[in-house]
Amino acid sequence: MAETSFDLIVVGGGPGGYVAAIRAAQLGMKTAVVERENMGGICLNWGCIPTKALLRTSEVYSLIKHADAYGLSVKEVSFDAKKIVDRSRKVANQLSSGVSMLMKKNKITVFDGAAKLAGTDGAKRKIAVALKDKSNVTLTAKDVILATGARARQLPGLESDGKLVWSYKEAMVPPEFPKSLLVIGSGAIGIEFASFYRTMGAEVTVCEVLDRVLPVEDEEVSAFAKRAFEKQGMKILTGATVSNLKKGAKNVTATITVGGKAQDITVDRVISAVGIVGNVENLGLEGTKVKVEKTHIVIDQWGATGEPNVYALGDVAGPPWLAHKAMHEGVLVVEKIAGVKGVHPMKTENIPGCTYCQPQVASIGLTEAAAKAKGLQLKVGKFPFIGNGKAIALGEPEGFIKTIFDAKTGELLGAHMIGAEVTELIQGYSIAKTLETTEAELMATVFPHPTLSEMMHESVLAAYGRTLHI
Amino acid sequence: MAINILMPALSPTMTEGKLAKWHVKVGDTVKAGQVMCEIETDKATMEVEAVDEGRIGQLVVPEGTEAVKVNAVIAILLEEGEKSVPAGAPTAAPPPAAAIAAAVVAPAPKAAATAAPAPQPAAAPSGARVFASPLAKRIAADKGLDLSRIKGSGPGGRIVKADVEQVKPGAAPAAAPVPKAAPAFTPQPVFAALGDTRVPHTSIRKVIARRMLESKQTVPHFYLTVDFEIDALLTARAAINEVARKKDAKVSVNDMVIKACAKALRDHPECNASWTEDEMIEYGAVDISVAVATDRGLITPIIRNADIKGAAQISIEMKDLAGRAKSGKLKLEEFQGGGFTISNLGMFGVRDFGAIINTPQAMILAVGAGEERVVVRKGEMVIRNIMSCTLAVDHRVVDGALGAQFLQTLKAYIEQPAAMLV
Numbered sequence: 001m002a003e004t005s006f007d008l009i010v011v012g013g014g015p016g017g018y019v020a021a022i023r024a025a026q027l028g029m030k031t032a033v034v035e036r037e038n039m040g041g042i043c044l045n046w047g048c049i050p051t052k053a054l055l056r057t058s059e060v061y062s063l064i065k066h067a068d069a070y071g072l073s074v075k076e077v078s079f080d081a082k083k084i085v086d087r088s089r090k091v092a093n094q095l096s097s098g099v100s101m102l103m104k105k106n107k108i109t110v111f112d113g114a115a116k117l118a119g120t121d122g123a124k125r126k127i128a129v130a131l132k133d134k135s136n137v138t139l140t141a142k143d144v145i146l147a148t149g150a151r152a153r154q155l156p157g158l159e160s161d162g163k164l165v166w167s168y169k170e171a172m173v174p175p176e177f178p179k180s181l182l183v184i185g186s187g188a189i190g191i192e193f194a195s196f197y198r199t200m201g202a203e204v205t206v207c208e209v210l211d212r213v214l215p216v217e218d219e220e221v222s223a224f225a226k227r228a229f230e231k232q233g234m235k236i237l238t239g240a241t242v243s244n245l246k247k248g249a250k251n252v253t254a255t256i257t258v259g260g261k262a263q264d265i266t267v268d269r270v271i272s273a274v275g276i277v278g279n280v281e282n283l284g285l286e287g288t289k290v291k292v293e294k295t296h297i298v299i300d301q302w303g304a305t306g307e308p309n310v311y312a313l314g315d316v317a318g319p320p321w322l323a324h325k326a327m328h329e330g331v332l333v334v335e336k337i338a339g340v341k342g343v344h345p346m347k348t349e350n351i352p353g354c355t356y357c358q359p360q361v362a363s364i365g366l367t368e369a370a371a372k373a374k375g376l377q378l379k380v381g382k383f384p385f386i387g388n389g390k391a392i393a394l395g396e397p398e399g400f401i402k403t404i405f406d407a408k409t410g411e412l413l414g415a416h417m418i419g420a421e422v423t424e425l426i427q428g429y430s431i432a433k434t435l436e437t438t439e440a441e442l443m444a445t446v447f448p449h450p451t452l453s454e455m456m457h458e459s460v461l462a463a464y465g466r467t468l469h470i
Numbered sequence: 471m472a473i474n475i476l477m478p479a480l481s482p483t484m485t486e487g488k489l490a491k492w493h494v495k496v497g498d499t500v501k502a503g504q505v506m507c508e509i510e511t512d513k514a515t516m517e518v519e520a521v522d523e524g525r526i527g528q529l530v531v532p533e534g535t536e537a538v539k540v541n542a543v544i545a546i547l548l549e550e551g552e553k554s555v556p557a558g559a560p561t562a563a564p565p566p567a568a569a570i571a572a573a574v575v576a577p578a579p580k581a582a583a584t585a586a587p588a589p590q591p592a593a594a595p596s597g598a599r600v601f602a603s604p605l606a607k608r609i610a611a612d613k614g615l616d617l618s619r620i621k622g623s624g625p626g627g628r629i630v631k632a633d634v635e636q637v638k639p640g641a642a643p644a645a646a647p648v649p650k651a652a653p654a655f656t657p658q659p660v661f662a663a664l665g666d667t668r669v670p671h672t673s674i675r676k677v678i679a680r681r682m683l684e685s686k687q688t689v690p691h692f693y694l695t696v697d698f699e700i701d702a703l704l705t706a707r708a709a710i711n712e713v714a715r716k717k718d719a720k721v722s723v724n725d726m727v728i729k730a731c732a733k734a735l736r737d738h739p740e741c742n743a744s745w746t747e748d749e750m751i752e753y754g755a756v757d758i759s760v761a762v763a764t765d766r767g768l769i770t771p772i773i774r775n776a777d778i779k780g781a782a783q784i785s786i787e788m789k790d791l792a793g794r795a796k797s798g799k800l801k802l803e804e805f806q807g808g809g810f811t812i813s814n815l816g817m818f819g820v821r822d823f824g825a826i827i828n829t830p831q832a833m834i835l836a837v838g839a840g841e842e843r844v845v846v847r848k849g850e851m852v853i854r855n856i857m858s859c860t861l862a863v864d865h866r867v868v869d870g871a872l873g874a875q876f877l878q879t880l881k882a883y884i885e886q887p888a889a890m891l892v
Contacts, residue, residue: 342625409612411605411631436603436631 014041016314016326017147117284190273303333365414381463396420410438732776759808
């Protein structure tokens with residue numbers, strides 16, 4: 001019989017949960033993870049990682065199609081949808097089993113099943129686990145972390161059916177690629193799929209209810225992205241609502257209303273990417289002091305819920321719904337539980353966000369509009385890819401890097417990037433923000449030549465009217 | 471009408487002080503000249519006397535209060551016929567000069583002897599590195615906050631934006647006025663580890679640090695070392711003490727060195743001088759500062775006119791000054807000024823050392839231990855009591871040859887003490 005008494009039980013084996021478990025094990029806590037599906041959660045199995053595998057395929061495909069621009073002759077490029085999806089699944093599986101190994105290495109007990117709060121036993125919390133093998137087990141632990149994640153939001157009338165109307169899950173493992181596609185929602189998930197399928201040849205229409213694509217990004221980034229997508233042949237409808245899905249045998253007819261005018265379009269498939277809801281059901285929260293608001297568990301800055309010794313983190317505990325935010329919370333919540341000194345709460349403005357469409361988008365901190373709304377005096381710098389040697393050599397001259405500073409203090413308030421590889425660049429500004437650098441240190445930093453990162457330097461210089469290469 | 475007694479400025483640069491002790495209580499009748507309270511500044515504790523007659527109506531500032539601002543009302547004196555403190559008192563605004571009812575016992579210090587306040591280094595005045603984010607540093611600079619007085623909440627105690635922003639205006643620890651000149655050096659980082667203790671600087675420690683740094687950085691020192699044979703001095707001292715005992719005095723070697731230096735300075739007035747940008751100031755009086763170690767740090771009380779005082783008189787004064795230096799009760803004029811300093815570490819067995827000039831003076835004599843040494847006299851090895859001394863000299867004021875001549879004269883007085891009587 002496996003051990004049932006622990007210092008800490010983590011419910012959910014996604015990036016927030018498994019990182020919390022590893023940190024707890026490092027701190028000498030006897031730790032268990034309960035996972036109802038696959039270790040690694042959505043991120044590794046149905047999110048971040050497999051989509052990156054798909055998008056790599058579309059990127060390479062796009063490069064090959066433009067081989068001529070690089071002086072290469074390539075004839076008859078074609079693809080095999082099954083192989084593309086297989087590769088993506090292999091990548092996901094490799095990483096998921098990697099996480100299982102990490103659990104083993106850190107002597108963390110993993111229970112395959114669904115967990116539920118089940119009251120207390122003296123000072124300990126009880127967790128009832130319905131195991132996959134249909135048996136039940138009751139575990140006890142001093143502290144419990146709920147890291148159950150989130151799932152796609154289903155809007156009435158636009159529910160995914162797994163066949164014609166997809167959520168991210170079906171969109172990731174299509175038996176064949178659709179010829180035409182309607183993507184509802186232009187957040188990171190919607191746009192990444194739109195970008196992938198467009199590159200692979202589908203006619204793609206994106207419907208966004210707000211007035212711009214990637215609505216959480218800086219307005220200039222949204223505008224630039226929209227132009228880039230349209231140039232690739234994507235149809236972008238903003239301020240648009242989808243009201244009716246008429247499903248045929250092999251296609252769907254959707255009614256889209258833009259500015260009071262309704263129009264019908266018929267597509268092979270629809271991807272519904274209209275946000276997510278927290279997985280708060282069947283956790284035994286009823287009758288506890290754990291508070292749920294808008295499908296998310298309410299926590300304080302240390303992840304504490306209203307219920308003693310019950311913590312929550314990651315997607316289930318609210319936005320931003322990002323794996324790296326969940327992982328960081330995993331560490332800080334566990335360290336707080338363990339009484340580690342010098343733990344700091346998460347600063348939302350220091351969490352970067354990345355979208356892996358083509359061109360890539362990455363950002364951190366305040367948008368220009370948000371900074372202005374705070375009443376701050378700003379210094380804003382912008383540097384285009386066309387002014388960067390490496391970008392031109394790569395054949396990626398489109399995009400820009402924008403930086404926003406508080407004119408009074410020199411604080412880097414925000415950075416917004418669009419263009420090739422910016423998702424790999426944004427960490428530079430993350431470090432800058434975490435260290436609280438001002439423009440002076442960024443200007444004094446030597447950026448290697450020739451790299452795309454030089455644009456990060458130039459953008460800062462531009463904010464102070466000192467840019468060199470434009 | 472009631473008279474407001476204000477916190478006096480005990481020196482031109484004093485902005486605040488500690489009200490160390492009240493010598494009067496409410497209801498006491500005070501006469502002009504009576505000591506009312508003791509006030510502690512960065513260097514000393516001073517007694518404050520009443521200048522008006524009256525009855526203490528209220529002690530506004532309680533005993534032990536730190537950082538009482540100059541001209542703040544500390545007490546209210548009632549005049550004859552007044553029964554109580556009028557409503558509305560104490561007044562916060564500084565009243566006209568006529569209302570100032572307290573006077574410092576010490577007169578204002580000689581302007582020439584008081585150096586202008588030295589510029590504060592822009593870096594952490596403590597010299598230790600303050601870990602702060604660039605953003606926190608900039609905000610602190612904008613707000614005029616002293617980072618060394620802010621507690622950091624970041625990793626490893628690093629000061630971050632939030633810490634600086636939390637400092638409320640008013641309660642803000644203000645930084646020293648930003649100097650025009652950049653600091654001449656970047657202090658090396660101090661790596662404080664677990665178990666190390668952080669001791670906040672006392673004001674006297676800060677003054678010592680600032681003045682010593684200023685001296686070492688701005689005064690071109692050179693050093694001259696000589697050995698004095700002090701057998702005759704010891705013999706003379708014993709003879710003097712036979713007489714001095716009747717005066718309850720016991721003359722030390724150091725007292726005799728003070729006397730000898732004073733005589734030598736009288737002979738070389740160019741050495742009893744200070745450098746200023748425009749001219750040299752040669753002092754008329756021979757006032758010798760003597761370094762006294764106290765629990766709170768170094769202080770240099772002054773034997774005034776030491777060249778015309780007898781050894782016993784010097785000894786009695788020195789004992790009194792040293793005692794009060796140790797209890798922090800020196801008056802301002804007792805340690806401000808002086809034209810020459812003697813620092814003696816002989817009692818610790820130190821053989822010879824170089825001292826830092828006590829600016830704006832031009833010379834300081836570092837006195838080592840008197841000890842029996844084998845020396846050669848007329849081709850023979852003999853044992854003599856030898857005392858090594860090193861004179862540090864400000865080259866702007868005194869050149870090497872002049873410094874050497876001064877030492878020659880000093881040597882003559884020390885080795886033939888009778889010459890001091892001439």
